[in-house]
Amino acid sequence: MVTVRAPATSANLGSGFDVFGVALDRPADVVRVRRAPETTIDVTGAGSQFIPEDPADNTVGAVAEALDAPAHIEIDKGVRPASGLGSSAASAAAAAVALNELYDRGLTRKELVPIAAEGEAVVSGDAHDDNVAPAILGGFTIATPSGIATVDADISLVTCLPDIVVSTRDAREVVPDGARVADMVETVGNAATLTTGMHRSDPELVGRGMEDSVVTPARAELIDGYSDVREAAFDAGATGVTISGAGPSVIAACYETDRRAIASAMVDAFDETGVEARVYQTAIGEGATFH
Numbered sequence: 198m199v200t201v202r203a204p205a206t207s208a209n210l211g212s213g214f215d216v217f218g219v220a221l222d223r224p225a226d227v228v229r230v231r232r233a234p235e236t237t238i239d240v241t242g243a244g245s246q247f248i249p250e251d252p253a254d255n256t257v258g259a260v261a262e263a264l265d266a267p268a269h270i271e272i273d274k275g276v277r278p279a280s281g282l283g284s285s286a287a288s289a290a291a292a293a294v295a296l297n298e299l300y301d302r303g304l305t306r307k308e309l310v311p312i313a314a315e316g317e318a319v320v321s322g323d324a325h326d327d328n329v330a331p332a333i334l335g336g337f338t339i340a341t342p343s344g345i346a347t348v349d350a351d352i353s354l355v356t357c358l359p360d361i362v363v364s365t366r367d368a369r370e371v372v373p374d375g376a377r378v379a380d381m382v383e384t385v386g387n388a389a390t391l392t393t394g395m396h397r398s399d400p401e402l403v404g405r406g407m408e409d410s411v412v413t414p415a416r417a418e419l420i421d422g423y424s425d426v427r428e429a430a431f432d433a434g435a436t437g438v439t440i441s442g443a444g445p446s447v448i449a450a451c452y453e454t455d456r457r458a459i460a461s462a463m464v465d466a467f468d469e470t471g472v473e474a475r476v477y478q479t480a481i482g483e484g485a486t487f488h
């Protein structure tokens with residue numbers, strides 16, 4: 198039996214659509230695997246009633262197949278599905294690391310990223326690896342087709358998860374087909390600013406670099422109260438605010454001293470629009486770990 202914990206993650210960070218991601222120090226999924234003639238899955242924990250146990254429909258089933266590693270897989274969900282916090286990726290990342298160990302496949306962490314991304318293709322239609330990369334490697338990750346770069350950054354974050362459901366598949370349908378050159382120029386500048394901020398663990402630069410005028414405005418329409426929550430977080434001291442992943446979670450970067458006030462401001466702002474929300478006071482954390 199091998200047990201692995203893999204963290205929630207926040208993808209995009211505004212300017213890095215399908216490229217940037219960070220591992221969060223909470224919440225997390227825990228996955229246990231043991232060898233079996235064929236793959237079977239048990240799911241418990243947050244939102245487990247909405248997660249299929251058929252290996253053809255669960256992200257971990259695709260990972261087991263890609264590694265040719267049939268197993269009985271128990272998933273204890275800490276990350277609610279359809280959250281924008283990389284729920285499907287947390288299970289896939291944990292399963293990839295666990296099955297690689299169980300079957301002694303000898304793949305490196307970076308080699309496991311595209312395998313875990315096969316799980317993402319099952320649920321969102323695309324093998325985007327901006328969630329599985331940080332879930333496996335930890336820190337801030339830049340995932341491109343030509344490789345993955347990681348930065349071990351220290352930034353305080355708040356993620357606020359409203360009680361609404363936005364599936365990644367649906368949120369990908371509203372992404373515009375193209376962008377104006379002016380928007381592209383702005384996005385490149387913001388992405389470079391954010392990356393510099395991560396290297397310096399500087400919340401001001403990271404926050405400024407989270408601005409995005411291409412994908413985020415289209416997706417904000419799917420999240421009741423988004424603009425009020427964003428404004429409330431800024432008023433409470435956030436240095437940057439955007440949609441976490443495909444939403445509905447909203448993520449704020451900040452100084453550690455402002456984290457508590459920002460957390461309660463975001464919950465209150467959702468509450469004022471009639472939406473209950475839970476909040477995580479968090480930070481950039483480590484990738485998958487053995488337990």
Ligand SMILES: Nc1ncnc2c1ncn2[C@@H]1O[C@H](COP(=O)(O)OP(=O)(O)O)[C@@H](O)[C@H]1O
Pocket residue numbers: 247248249254255256257272277278279280281282283284285286288289320321363364365366442443444
């Ligand atoms: N192991 C898993 N964990 C979470 N969701 C899963 C898993 N396997 C399949 N799913 C499905 O994936 C969808 C959630 O994924 P997604 O929309 O990407 O949300 P998130 O942003 O939280 O990752 C749900 O339809 C859920 O049933």
Ligand SMILES: N[C@@H](CCOP(=O)(O)O)C(=O)O
Pocket residue numbers: 206207208209214215216280281282283284285325327328365368369441442443444
């Ligand atoms: N780049 C993807 C990230 C989806 O993240 P999730 O946490 O919502 O699954 C996208 O924006 O579609």
